[in-house]
């Protein structure tokens with residue numbers, strides 16, 4: 001397939017290019033994906049509200065990108081690694097990170113797997129091989145290449161899936177990661193969600209090239225575009241690329257064409273830089289609506305099931321948030337943990353200093369996770 | 374005279390200089406059409422056009438590298454790095470290239486680039502929106518490092534930076550963007566580099582602070598005054614060049630020194646000031662020099678308030694120093 005063509009299996013009206021499905025996909029699994037997409041949309045809405053109410057500090061929604069997130073992570077196998085960005089709550093959930101773990105991280109509470117160390121959306125779970133998310137754009141790309149090189153050296157039959165946005169392709173780290181992967185034929189799948197915007201900057205300001213996918217050619221491997229709002233196209237292409245990588249076929253770059261329907265984050269007002277007609281145009285291609293139409297047309301989903309899924313996922317989200325909010329902040333001594341395997345004498349001294357200041361009442365003890373007005 | 378917040382003062386400086394000098398160009402991520410994520414460059418593109426104020430691809434080393442090239446060829450680039458935490462991909466361009474070009478070319482070339490960036494913490498931004506890494510830049514000769522603590526200084530120092538013949542790293546404590554207000558003239562004016570500001574005179578203890586910590590220290594020295602301790606509060610405003618004489622003169626008078634910065638303690642800029650005083654005024658000291666700083670950890674999200682020095686911690690250090 002040419003690097004500028006777009007793979008699509010489901011049209012926006014829910015009609016399918018083919019009646020055939022990959023053998024491993026049964027109705028139950030497909031409806032499960034649908035459920036996860038609905039849950040992610042509901043989690044996004046709830047998180048945006050929580051931020052407006054001052055109950056969490058920040059959130060980066062993924063509304064509009066559910067097919068790209070769920071479809072890509074659904075193609076992973078147990079031994080694979082993933083390197084997500086702050087946009088990937090949905091992909092992390094699909095990978096197996098629990099809703100409770102997501103909610104705990106948003107609140108940065110004592111139960112959070114990352115101990116409240118990072119802003120909301122910066123998940124990590126070693127058990128699931130979800131590598132710790134950091135804010136700097138594109139830094140994970142060469143790391144993912146390195147992880148995949150290690151998989152090759154260790155003769156693992158596994159691959160690495162690396163997430164990033166359109167903006168990230170402008171960074172030097174994108175070049176570094178793609179080049180390493182190409183030279184070492186690393187089993188790495190580079191999954192770019194081209195959601196058309198990097199905060200206020202359109203993708204036309206990121207590259208003079210006719211697509212992002214085409215860049216793979218210059219690094220010596222295959223790149224192609226898929227309709228990122230079509231979960232079947234996303235799943236199929238990522239699955240193929242991961243299978244190829246695991247079989248020693250080297251890296252692939254997949255550019256998923258999608259759209260961030262909401263703001264970049266809670267710090268941003270997208271009405272200031274993009275037109276309502278553009279947003280409306282993409283709303284017509286809503287990935288959840290499209291998948292739902294198709295599932296209904298196959299007779300795998302009906303009104304009652306849709307209503308039940310909406311009700312149940314909303315309740316699950318609510319429950320996770322309530323529970324997360326009730327957990328205290330991490331204890332003060334944890335400020336000095338995890339810098340090194342063992343704290344240095346200096347860190348121990350500073351730990352004593354802080355605990356002393358709290359004891360003397362000079363510094364106020366933090367009990368709750370942060371509240372903001 | 375109009376009252377401006379920190380953002381408005383910077384925006385006014387940029388308008389003034391772009392008006393005055395057609396060589397001034399302003400660019401960075403989200404800087405053009407949107408006017409910056411903090412709106413510092415608001416209105417510049419509509420006023421001066423897309424060639425003089427524009428969005429770049431998302432690439433810090435590209436932004437600074439391109440700025441160097443433009444400056445070599447006669448423009449006056451004012452480049453924005455969206456957060457100081459994201460300046461590191463450009464560190465090579467700054468430390469190895471920008472800061473060295475005059476020296477390594479035997480004075481034939483110069484690149485008077487201004488790199489502006491929102492710095493420091495206090496906004497619950499976690500590690501990646503809170504760092505104050507001024508000392509990794511003050512360690513590099515050939516570039517000025519500026520961190521104004523109020524809107525009046527911000528405007529005068531930014532204009533000075535744009536007119537400077539040398540590169541300048543211009544650090545803007547983002548916590549002050551909307552919270553700090555001052556009377557600021559509409560007209561252009563400059564404040565020379567290397568001139569500290571004495572915010573309060575006193576005879577008992579010298580307190581040196583910059584950025585947000587100036588405001589924390591103002592509160593602390595007022596509380597100290599109510600307890601009968603008269604502090605002298607000094608804001609160096611520019612760390613490179615540093616107004617050494619202002620600090621030394623004050624310490625010779627008070628015999629005591631408390632240095633406050635939100636950057637981590639280990640090899641923070643406070644160590645340089647402490648060494649300066651130890652070298653040039655140690656015999657005037659009546660108590661050990663104290664540093665009140667961020668702890669030697671990565672700025673955490675939830676526990677952020679523990680990380681940053683606050684007025685009670687500064688007050689305690691002042692009292693212990695005076696009571697030594």
Ligand SMILES: Cc1ncc(C[n+]2csc(CCOP(=O)(O)OP(=O)(O)O)c2C)c(N)n1
Nearest residue numbers: 087135136137165166167168197198199459
């Ligand atoms: C190195 C670096 N520079 C700047 C930023 C500030 N920033 C955060 S997100 C973002 C845009 C990212 O766009 P894209 O890669 O398309 O991902 P998206 O947010 O659209 O998912 C920018 C500029 C950053 N986090 N890291």
Ligand SMILES: [Mg+2]
Nearest residue numbers: 165166197198
């Ligand atoms: Mg994007």
